[in-house]
Amino acid sequence: xxxxxxxxxxxxxxxxxxxxxxxxxxxxxxxxxxxxxxxxxxxxxxxxxxxxxxxxxxxxxxxxxxxxxxxxxxxxxxxxxxxx
Numbered sequence: 001x002x003x004x005x006x007x008x009x010x011x012x013x014x015x016x017x018x019x020x021x022x023x024x025x026x027x028x029x030x031x032x033x034x035x036x037x038x039x040x041x042x043x044x045x046x047x048x049x050x051x052x053x054x055x056x057x058x059x060x061x062x063x064x065x066x067x068x069x070x071x072x073x074x075x076x077x078x079x080x081x082x083x084x
Contacts (some may be wrong), residue, residue: 012077019074020047024068027053029055034067043079045071059083 010018013036029033033054037046045051047067053059068081 011073012043015075016045016071016078019071020067023070027062032056032059037084039078041057044079045078045081046084047081048084 016039017036020034024034027049028054031051033050034053035048036052037048039045047063047069049059049063053062056062063081063083068078070082073079
């Protein structure tokens, strides 16, 4: 999914990276951070949580209800978000 689908269009991974960068300040304001690891051909987005997010009981809800929901709404190719 790293390849642009047509000249001038951004790849799914590029669009995911931009959206994660837009979400990042909210995560950082709580003492954590999020890193995009990869996006595979099935639309599975792999992220890594850092800082206060590691081991936080709310991180699962943040991942599912915040990050995954936002990505799926804005990028239809995204099927799932997993923490690695």
